[in-house]
Amino acid sequence: MTELIEKRILIIEDDKHIAEGIQLNLSLQGYDVEIAVDGVAGLNKWKELGPDLVILDIMLPGIDGFSILQSIRLEDERLPILILSAKGDPDDRIKGLAFGVDDYLAKPFNLEELLLRIERLLKRGGWNRENGAPVTPSFKTYHFGDNHIDFETHTAHCRMGTISLTGQESKLLKLFIANRGKPLSRDKLLQIGWGYSRKTTTRTVDNFIVRFRKYFEPDPRKPVFFKSLRSIGYLFDHDH
Numbered sequence: 001m002t003e004l005i006e007k008r009i010l011i012i013e014d015d016k017h018i019a020e021g022i023q024l025n026l027s028l029q030g031y032d033v034e035i036a037v038d039g040v041a042g043l044n045k046w047k048e049l050g051p052d053l054v055i056l057d058i059m060l061p062g063i064d065g066f067s068i069l070q071s072i073r074l075e076d077e078r079l080p081i082l083i084l085s086a087k088g089d090p091d092d093r094i095k096g097l098a099f100g101v102d103d104y105l106a107k108p109f110n111l112e113e114l115l116l117r118i119e120r121l122l123k124r125g126g127w128n129r130e131n132g133a134p135v136t137p138s139f140k141t142y143h144f145g146d147n148h149i150d151f152e153t154h155t156a157h158c159r160m161g162t163i164s165l166t167g168q169e170s171k172l173l174k175l176f177i178a179n180r181g182k183p184l185s186r187d188k189l190l191q192i193g194w195g196y197s198r199k200t201t202t203r204t205v206d207n208f209i210v211r212f213r214k215y216f217e218p219d220p221r222k223p224v225f226f227k228s229l230r231s232i233g234y235l236f237d238h239d240h
Contacts (some may be wrong), residue, residue, distance in 0.1 A: 007122055008032040010051040012042030012068065013084070018107075022055065025111060027119070036090050039063025043071060043195040051079075052120055056101075058085040058092065064196040066099055068190045073100040074174050080121035084109065142177055142215060144225060144238040147216045157216045168193070172208055176226070176236035185233040210232055 009026055013019040014037050023033045034049055036042035039062040046054065046068075054072070059064035065184075069081060082103040083096050093104050102124075103117050104106045141148045148157040151174065165173070172193050176184070189205045190196040213220040227235045 002129075007053070008034070008044055008049060009053045009055065009118070010034050010036065010042070010049060010050045012036045012039070012045075012060065012065070013055070013057045014038060014061075015057075018083070022114070025115065029115065037061075039065070039068055039191075040195060040197050042068055046072060053080045053082070053118060055082050055084050055118075058083060058096075063191045063195065066095060067188065067191040068098065069099045069101055069176075070175070071195060074171050074178075074192070082117060082121060084114070135185045142173075145216070145218070156215060159218065160215055163215060169208065169211070173212070179236070181235070181237045183229050183232050183235050189233065205234070 004122055007030075009031050011019050011022055011033060013022070013035070016035075016037065016069070019035045019037065023035055026033045029209050034045055034051070036045045039060040039097050040236070041062075042056070043063065045051075056065045056068060056175070060068070065083065065085070069083070072079060072081065077100070081100070082105060083101050084105050084107065086107040096104050102121055105114060105117060140150070140152050142151070146159065149165070149170075151170055152224045154167070154170050156165055172189070174195055175189065186205045190202065195203065196202070209226055210220075213223050218222045225236060225238050227234055227237070
């Protein structure tokens, strides 16, 4: 049981009865289990605990499960994540897989099946908080226009020369690149990029866009890469 005791699992689920039932059964198996009952608390606990596996509901207060999934994947490509949701629609399964989920189990579920899936994911999981193995990002460098971004060194070569990027700038750039050609609302950018709830009102995103245009646009007043979409948000795109 020694190996199991070392494993920490985070359950992000707003139904307390389901969450506590799973927590009890996993604890009996020797796992260290924590619960978060909304999206904001879930992201905060993930950052705080560094769990070995996350069980994630889709329909959550504050920040939805898909936004949490994308936020985690911007920083950690290898943490095992299992979606547990009443939404068994094939489109939701496809969306989950596209965003990087490892497994998907619809409610109502068989407890024995859930335990087996968790055991399998933990055996296969690439990251462990004990050994501190580095996460391999889906891309290490990226080119667009005359710009070159190195996500390993957090630097960019652009019209301003070589600049250092903050961690949040790198994260937001990855989010735009992962969604190249797709409109992203301010709310969605705040949820995925910062872990803010849907109710948050802030100019944070707009300030970062001003900064990106200053760095990467040939003419910041006439953006060709980071475009504003009226009443929607922003869109990042470029020619091959």
